[in-house]
Amino acid sequence: MIDxxxxxxxxxxxxxxxxxxxxxxxxxxxxxxxxxxxxSGSGKSTCMNMVGCLDIPTSGKYILNGRDxxxxxxxxLSEIRNLTLGFxxxxxxxxxKLNVYENVELPLIYRGIEKHDRQRMVEESLARVGLLNxxxxxxxxxxxxxxxxxxxxxxxxxxxxVILADEPTGALDSKTGQEVLELLxxxxxxxxxxxxxxxxNSIAHQAKRIVRLHDGSITEDTALEVVKNEL
Amino acid sequence: xxxxxxxxxxxxxxxxxxMRSFLTMLGIIIGVAxxxxxxxxxxxxxxxxxxSFESMGTNLISVSIRGRGGNITIDPDDMQELxxxxxxxxxxxxxxxNIQSATVKYxxxxxxxxxxxxxxxxxxxxxxxVSSGRFITYLDVxxxxxxxxxxxxxxxxxxxxASPLGEQxxxxxxxxxxxxxxxxxxxxxxxxxxxxxxxxxxxxxxxxFMGRVSSYSFSAASTETxxxxxxxxxxxxxxxxxxxxxxxxxxxxQALDQVNEMMGTVTLVLVGxxxxxxxxGGIGIMNIMxxxxxxRTREIGIRKSLGAKRRDIMSQFVVxxxxxxxxxxxxGIALGLASSYLVGSLLQMTVKPSMGAVIVAFSVSVAIGIxxxxxxxxxxxxxxxxxxxxxx
Numbered sequence: 001m002i003d004x005x006x007x008x009x010x011x012x013x014x015x016x017x018x019x020x021x022x023x024x025x026x027x028x029x030x031x032x033x034x035x036x037x038x039x040s041g042s043g044k045s046t047c048m049n050m051v052g053c054l055d056i057p058t059s060g061k062y063i064l065n066g067r068d069x070x071x072x073x074x075x076x077l078s079e080i081r082n083l084t085l086g087f088x089x090x091x092x093x094x095x096x097k098l099n100v101y102e103n104v105e106l107p108l109i110y111r112g113i114e115k116h117d118r119q120r121m122v123e124e125s126l127a128r129v130g131l132l133n134x135x136x137x138x139x140x141x142x143x144x145x146x147x148x149x150x151x152x153x154x155x156x157x158x159x160x161x162v163i164l165a166d167e168p169t170g171a172l173d174s175k176t177g178q179e180v181l182e183l184l185x186x187x188x189x190x191x192x193x194x195x196x197x198x199x200x201n202s203i204a205h206q207a208k209r210i211v212r213l214h215d216g217s218i219t220e221d222t223a224l225e226v227v228k229n230e231l
Numbered sequence: 232x233x234x235x236x237x238x239x240x241x242x243x244x245x246x247x248x249x250m251r252s253f254l255t256m257l258g259i260i261i262g263v264a265x266x267x268x269x270x271x272x273x274x275x276x277x278x279x280x281x282x283s284f285e286s287m288g289t290n291l292i293s294v295s296i297r298g299r300g301g302n303i304t305i306d307p308d309d310m311q312e313l314x315x316x317x318x319x320x321x322x323x324x325x326x327x328x329n330i331q332s333a334t335v336k337y338x339x340x341x342x343x344x345x346x347x348x349x350x351x352x353x354x355x356x357x358x359x360x361v362s363s364g365r366f367i368t369y370l371d372v373x374x375x376x377x378x379x380x381x382x383x384x385x386x387x388x389x390x391x392x393a394s395p396l397g398e399q400x401x402x403x404x405x406x407x408x409x410x411x412x413x414x415x416x417x418x419x420x421x422x423x424x425x426x427x428x429x430x431x432x433x434x435x436x437x438x439x440f441m442g443r444v445s446s447y448s449f450s451a452a453s454t455e456t457x458x459x460x461x462x463x464x465x466x467x468x469x470x471x472x473x474x475x476x477x478x479x480x481x482x483x484x485q486a487l488d489q490v491n492e493m494m495g496t497v498t499l500v501l502v503g504x505x506x507x508x509x510x511x512g513g514i515g516i517m518n519i520m521x522x523x524x525x526x527r528t529r530e531i532g533i534r535k536s537l538g539a540k541r542r543d544i545m546s547q548f549v550v551x552x553x554x555x556x557x558x559x560x561x562x563g564i565a566l567g568l569a570s571s572y573l574v575g576s577l578l579q580m581t582v583k584p585s586m587g588a589v590i591v592a593f594s595v596s597v598a599i600g601i602x603x604x605x606x607x608x609x610x611x612x613x614x615x616x617x618x619x620x621x622x623x
Contacts, residue, residue, distance in 0.1 A: 054536065054617050075540045082538020093533045093620070097247050109236055110538040154537070 001193055002028040002051060002162065007060035007070075009046050009216075020046040021057070022216035028195065030161070033188040035196045035204035038213035045166075047213060048197045052085055052164045053077045065161060082111050086155025086192075090167035092147040094139040100126070100150050101135045107158045125157040126150075129183060145176035152183060162193045169203060181206050234550065241551035244523075245558070252555060255519045258512025259559030259599065260566060263592045265505040267567025268574065270498060270588035275581035277494040281487055286416075288358050289484040290322070292449040292461055294468070296478045304443040305471055307350075307432070314449070317463045320456040323352040326444040328435035335428055336401040337389045344385060346402055346428045348435020349448075356450040359424075364396045364411030372431040380411040384425040402428060405438060457484050506595075512559070513599035520552050520607035531611050532619025545612040552604020553597055560596030564589055 009021040020043045028034050038044040049055040050062065053069055054077070062070040065084050069077065086107075087093075094103045104125055108118045126132050129149040139147055148168060155163050165184060169177030181203065188194045188208075196207055204210050205224070212220035245252040296305060307326040314321045328348035335344055350372050354360050361380060371378050379400065386395055395409040407430060417423035432444065451460040461480055468478050524531070531544055568584055575582035 049617055052536070054620075075542075078535060078538050078540045081536060087536050089620075093529070093536075095530050095533060097243060106534065107537045110534075110540070110543060 001030045001032075001065060002026070002195070003061075003063040004050065005061040005063070007050060007057045007062065009043075009050065009055070010058045019216050021050065023060075024213075024216070024218055026211060026218065026221075028193065030193055031188070031191060033185070033194045033196070033208040034211060035198060035207035035209070036211045036213060037198055037201060037204040039199060041215075042213040043216040044197050044199075044213050046216075048164065048166055048195075051195055052087065053081050078110075082107055082158065084160050084162055086158065086160040086163045088148070088151050088155050088163065088165040088168045090170040092139070092144075092151045092171070094147055094150055094154075096139055099136050099138050100131065100142070100153075103139065103150060104154045104157050107154065111158055121157050121159075122153075125153045128156060128187070129153045143176075144172050145179060148172060148176075148180050149183065152180070152187070156187065156192075160192075162195065163187065165194065165196045167198055168196070169198075169200075177203075234546070237546045237550040238554065240547055241554040244551055245555060251519065252558075255516055255555055256512075256559030256562065258515040259509065259556050259596050260512075260563040262505055262509030262512045263560050263563025263596055264567035264570060265508060266502055266592045267564055267584065267588055268571045269501045269505060271568070271571035271582045271584040272574065272580060273494055273498045273501065274583040274585055275575065277491060278583050279581050280490050280494075284483045284487045284490070287483040288356070288450065289454050289487070290451045290457065291356065292451060292457065292464060292480060292482045293446065294449065294464060294478060294480050295446040297445075297476070304445065305447075307444055307447075309467075310447055310449075313464070313467050317460070318452070320452050320460040320463055322450045322452045323355050324447055324449045325349045325352045325356055326432045327446045327448055328432045328439060328444055329446070330403070330435060330439050333403050333428065334401075335385065335389065337395075337398065340389050342385070342388050344426050344428055346430060346435065346438075348430050348432035348438075350432055352450075353429065353448075356448050359416060360414050361411040362414045363394065364409070366411055367429060367431050372433050375433045375437065376431060377405060377407045377434060378410045378430070379407040380413055380429040381409055382413045382425040382427040382429075383415040383419045384421060384423065385428060386412055387419055400428075402430070403438060451482075454484060457482050461485070509595060509599060512596075513556070513603040516552055516556055516600060517603035517606060519555075520548060520604055521610070523551075524548065524607045524611040527611075528614065528619050528622040531614050532616050532622065535614070535616035536620060541612040544614075545608045548608030548611050549601055549604045552608070553600035556600025556603075557593065557597045560593045563596070564592060567592075 004024055004026040007021050007024045008019065011018040011020060024047065036044050036047055046055070050057060053064065056072070057070055060070065061068060064080065067080070069080055072080065101122055104122045105118055108121055113121070123132065126135060129152050131146060131149055131153060134142060134146065139150065142150065168184065169180055172180060184194055184196070185206070196204070198204050208224045210220065210222050210224070211218055310324045310326070314324045326349065330346040332343050333346035335342055349367065351367055351369050354366050364380070366380055367378065370376070379402065381395060386392060389395070389400070390398070395412065398409050399406050400409060413425070413427070413429065415425055417425050419425045436444065449460065449464060451457045461482055464480050468480065472478055534544060571582045571584060574580070
């Protein structure tokens with residue numbers, strides 16, 4: 001599903017060379033629930049951008065869903081993102097001028113799906129996060145947890161095989177955060193691959209596999225059961 | 232994303248900040264409205280002038296002789312001969328002898344009017360006729376008869392509307408018999424074509440103590456032959472006079488062409504000035520679009536992360552700019568038409584809105600939106616999604 005092979009991302013700042021990703025290789029299978037953990041500066045954001053096809057590596061190969069995406073141009077990457085990836089952000093990133101329905105509809109519009117089919121898919125997706133009754137509300141009329149659920153619905157609406165969640169609970173209180181995590185677990189049970197990026201170990205431990213990043217390299221890659229055994 | 236979706240999004244975004252949208256449109260509104268007003272008023276003015284020249288008769292050619300030192304004149308018989316030699320281009324000629332401010336007296340009533348001497352062809356040349364009685368005849372001219380034909384204004388003022396036929400009036404002290412009344416031409420207003428007393432030109436020449444004829448009216452055989460007719464007249468005139476300074480040949484249709492040409496130039500200049508305000512309006516749109524792109528950087532990042540391609544972002548902003556400017560254009564057209572009629576009725580001017588101007592003004596405003604929206608839209612489309620998402 002996701003195959004990062006010897007990925008380097010190097011920034012040149014003045015005379016210094018910053019190795020944001022220093023030779024990462026990572027394989028994630030279908031239906032996995034992986035948490036990528038690391039402190040700020042560990043390269044996890046760069047890693048997320050790479051996995052999320054928002055950026056291309058300086059060197060290395062990235063095979064996503066059987067396709068080499070490391071050499072694609074911006075528009076081709078947009079298309080890959082639209083078809084393969086669903087994003088969930090820390091700050092929800094809903095468009096404030098659009099209502100719940102229109103926000104969830106956006107990826108489908110960019111995919112060029114007919115209006116009739118869009119409506120069905122938007123409603124299915126909102127039903128999965130339990131927000132069908134909020135369909136015409138504006139984001140500002142919703143609580144933080146509800147907004148994050150709308151953004152999950154938006155990520156799910158096009159049925160992408162991979163869901164990428166960047167600190168999805170970061171802006172929520174622990175109770176609502178837990179609800180969002182439960183929702184992600186459920187979505188994983190229903191067949192989606194989930195990549196969760198976080199700095200919080202306790203949240204990472206709810207995934208099935210933990211990949212720890214430090215200074216642009218992978219320092220740990222453990223399956224959850226093993227973690228439990230150690231405890 | 233297709234056009235309809237871009238359009239709906241643009242409308243939503245414009246309605247989202249009404250005041251700003253309106254102020255952005257204002258430049259376009261003013262520009263378009265001023266184009267419409269100027270074109271309407273100028274075409275109205277041109278139409279008025281055309282109408283007044285046309286009422287003079289488009290076949291009409293006037294010749295006036297200023298003379299060389301004031302003592303040269305042309306014999307009316309020579310002019311008559313000129314017409315007879317050129318029947319394929321010229322129809323008729325009449326000498327005109329004008330006695331300005333002639334005092335006309337009937338019984339105890341007195342008025343001042345224009346007394347014009349002509350021959351029997353006057354009615355044919357001026358496209359007029361008598362409504363009762365008869366016009367001056369060849370014999371009247373030959374025998375220097377003291378007969379006159381009066382305009383409808385004179386009938387009203389001097390005779391109180393009663394039939395003046397057979398009555399005696401005094402023109403500058405000489406007695407004349409009224410033999411006919413001219414058809415009403417201009418609502419019997421003072422100073423108009425109806426405020427006139429026509430007498431035989433031979434009589435008029437004697438009455439004016441000048442004894443000479445210094446102006447002629449020709450009628451061309453048809454509107455198409457006006458130019459040839461003028462050429463024939465000019466040729467003849469050159470035989471009499473050493474320089475064209477001593478005479479002038481004028482035709483209404485030629486003057487009409489000149490007026491139209493001049494009005495065209497005036498229109499172009501004024502519309503050019505109005506176009507500058509459209510340009511300023513366009514720059515206003517560009518300015519606001521640039522601000523809007525910056526404000527919505529994060530939105531652009533979100534859209535890109537969800538799969539928007541460059542052209543999706545591009546079309547969203549271009550359509551938004553074009554929608555702003557065309558909405559401004561439509562409001563400007565409505566405002567322009569309304570104000571033209573308002574100004575027209577206030578200044579009592581004829582207003583002639585032109586469909587062409589409306590179409591051009593609208594297309595230009597749409598084009599301005601697209602042109603000036605392109606740069607900001609391109610800036611938005613080129614944004615890097617990572618940086619855009621990180622933007623506050």
